[in-house]
Amino acid sequence: MIERLSHGPASVHRLTEPFALSQQMISKHIACLVRARIVIKTKRGRESVCTLRPAAIKTVSDWAISYRRFWEESFDKLEGVVNEMKKLEVKK
Amino acid sequence: MTKSRVNETERMTITRVFDAPRELVWKAWTDPKYVMQWWGPKGFTAPVCQMDFRVGGKSLFCMRAPDGQEFWNAIEYHEIVPPEKIVSSMYFADSKGNKVEPAAYGIEHEAIDGAYDVTIFEDLGNGQTKLTFIGNEPMESAKNSGQLEGWNQILDKIAAVVAGLVQAK
Numbered sequence: 001m002i003e004r005l006s007h008g009p010a011s012v013h014r015l016t017e018p019f020a021l022s023q024q025m026i027s028k029h030i031a032c033l034v035r036a037r038i039v040i041k042t043k044r045g046r047e048s049v050c051t052l053r054p055a056a057i058k059t060v061s062d063w064a065i066s067y068r069r070f071w072e073e074s075f076d077k078l079e080g081v082v083n084e085m086k087k088l089e090v091k092k
Numbered sequence: 093m094t095k096s097r098v099n100e101t102e103r104m105t106i107t108r109v110f111d112a113p114r115e116l117v118w119k120a121w122t123d124p125k126y127v128m129q130w131w132g133p134k135g136f137t138a139p140v141c142q143m144d145f146r147v148g149g150k151s152l153f154c155m156r157a158p159d160g161q162e163f164w165n166a167i168e169y170h171e172i173v174p175p176e177k178i179v180s181s182m183y184f185a186d187s188k189g190n191k192v193e194p195a196a197y198g199i200e201h202e203a204i205d206g207a208y209d210v211t212i213f214e215d216l217g218n219g220q221t222k223l224t225f226i227g228n229e230p231m232e233s234a235k236n237s238g239q240l241e242g243w244n245q246i247l248d249k250i251a252a253v254v255a256g257l258v259q260a261k
Contacts, residue, residue, distance in 0.1 A: 067201050067229055068104055070133050075108045075223070077130035082112045082120045089116065 001029065002052065005039065009051040012041075101204060104227040109220055114213050117221045118175035121211065124151075131155055132163075140164075140187075147172055152189045163197055164189070170208060178211040181228065203228050 001015055016026045030050060033039035040051045110117050120126040124141040131138035132155030139162075140154035151167045164185045171179035184194045184201070194201035207228045214222040 067199070067227065068106070071104075071106045071225055071227065073133035073136075074130055075106060075225075076134065077132075078120055078223075079108065079110060081126050081129045082110050082117055085116050085120060085126065086112045 001026075002033070002038070005050060005052045009049050011044075011047045011049050013047065015050060101230045103204070103207070104229045105224065106227070107222060107224045109216065109222050111220055113219050114175050114215045114221045117223055118213055121178075121213075121223075127153070145169065145172070150189060152185065154187065162187075163199075166191070167209075176213055179208050180211070182209050202230060204230060 001019075004010060004015060004018070012023065012027060012030060015030070016023045019026060030039060030041065033050075034041050038053055040053050042049050042051070120130070122143075122145050124143040127143065128138045128141040131141060131153055135158045136155045138153060138155050140152065142153075143149075143151040145151065147169050149169050151169075153165045153167070155163050155165070157163070164187050165182055166185040166189045167180050167182045169178065169180045171177065183191050183203075184197055184199065186192055209228050210224075210226040212222075212224040212226075214224070216222050
């Protein structure tokens, strides 16, 4: 479903089509994605339209896949730790 | 500067200049009391940090993601030159420190065979220290290992995250 949404916004009806599931089941699944703040649901006339939240994708991909991100962000934190240590050293 | 191994592959390198003397940066990097405070990406905590910091020693780290998932890593030390250089190998592990494939955590990490992680501490003078981490991973793999393929894996991960969120309820 997210794969489908990665091509652009789609109505709930269109999202249901490729699956052998009831619209009710699909709606439940969408509700989960909305709660997880991955998908945004908006009303367009009588239809509900779903859109991927780009920020959500970025957040997940950032921490989930990147070894580089691990080090970059650890370094950020290390900087804070070193600064704290420095302050303590000065006080001594 | 001599490196123990010259590699044709450009390696993932991270540098940072700290406004602190080298001994202090070295301490922050090697004392578990401090490592616990910075180990892991933003929003992660490090509940376990058992360090046996000596050549031939092995350390075990645990980092906890904001969603509660734990990732364990082990580091083995091959060369320690205080306060200048550390040559080590880091790998994903289970909570006992046994090596596991990064894929077990849903992580994409392409390691270079026979290469180590190298951490260099340079004294820049004026109380500044440059820290360089050369990771055992090709730069290209860290950057853009095929956008489309990566995208699909990201989607799989989102699915897993969603499943986790649902379970956590």
